[in-house]
Amino acid sequence: MNLDRARSDDDSKIKEQLSTITDVTAVDEHTVKIAIDGKPGLILGMLTSRAGMIASPAAIEAGTLHTQPDGIGAYQAVDIKLGDEVRFERTPDYWDPDAQRVAAMTYYYMPQSQTAVNALLSGQVQIAHIEPDQIGDVDPNETPVIAGGFSAMQFIEFNTAEEPFDDPNVRLALNLAIDRQGIADGLNDGLCEVPIQPWPSSSIAYDEEIGDGAEVWPYDPQKATELLAEAGYPDGFTFDAITSTVSYYAKLSEVIQSISKTSA
Structure with a gap:
């Protein structure tokens, strides 16, 4: 019931994330069979997040969740x-x-990261998620900082049915125009990995054969410019993007915007 609701309900906020699922069947009390259209893509990752959360059928029917x-x-x-x-x-x-x-x-x-740091330093909260560039604001002797690898993906979604994103060369150019390692080192103080797969190297799901994929999709603004020219955009193009007001995502969006302008 939960998966069917998430992928078909008009009010579902994650409907598009499960668009590759074509059928869900309860095989027995402990087994669910999921049929997908094409390659699995990120569906496994999606199922470990909101899409895989099991909610009470009674609460769903009541509409009070x-x-x-x-x-x-x-x-x-x-x-x-x-x-x-x-x-x-x-x-x-x-x-x-x-x-x-x-x-x-x-x-x-606390969507603003500075608010969270201030609350932590003032004693309003005992635990807070802080951004990498704010670790220096915290005295490790008074407030221990825990940093470690986990799976977190930041990405840009495009409607591939609309121009110019219907052109594979344009999408590849945008991929090559983003300096992932530069973002990791600058915005995240080097406290993250930048593989093309959704799992960190500390995960049992990490594929050593794929690795970080840097040789497949490197930062290559020159190649990006050439691909855009082939697609009919020798001078580049602009588009509007919607981003979050959460501090980190706002800063990340600004960095990507800056990199893209420089690459163009």
Whole structure:
């Protein structure tokens, strides 16, 4: 029910992410068979995120999930202030009490990264996600910083049914015009990897044969310019893109915009 809802409901925010799925069948109580149209692409990654989350059928039917989450985890939401904070308390009679190490916790919505750092330094919060370029603002003797590899993808989506993105040369040119390593070193202080596959080298899913793919899609603005000329855009082109107001994504968008202008 969850996958069918996510891929076919008109109100689904992740419908396009599951567009390659053509059929979902419950084989037995513990097995689901998923049929896809063409190559799997990023479908496995999508299923480990929002698309793979299992929600209560009763809560789905009631239409209350956006204000009354109904989960089976170690904690349950008891107080929700939309766009501000959510308070969680232990789920009664949870099967794994060792996972319930605190009685309650509050998550705050802080889209601006500096706000999160200020809250951490002032003691308003005990744990916060901070950006790589803000690590220097934190005293490691007072607030330990944990950094490690995990799978996180930042990408640009194009409607390939619309010009000029219907031309493979244009899409390849845009790929070659983005300096991934430069972004990793500059915006992320070198604290990330830049493989073309969605898994970090620390993951069991990482394919050593594919590697980082730098030789396949390197940073090559000259080749990008040539491809655009072949596609009929010798002077490049401009387009409008929608991005998030979250600090990191806004900065990343500005960096890509700057690189693209330089490459053009």
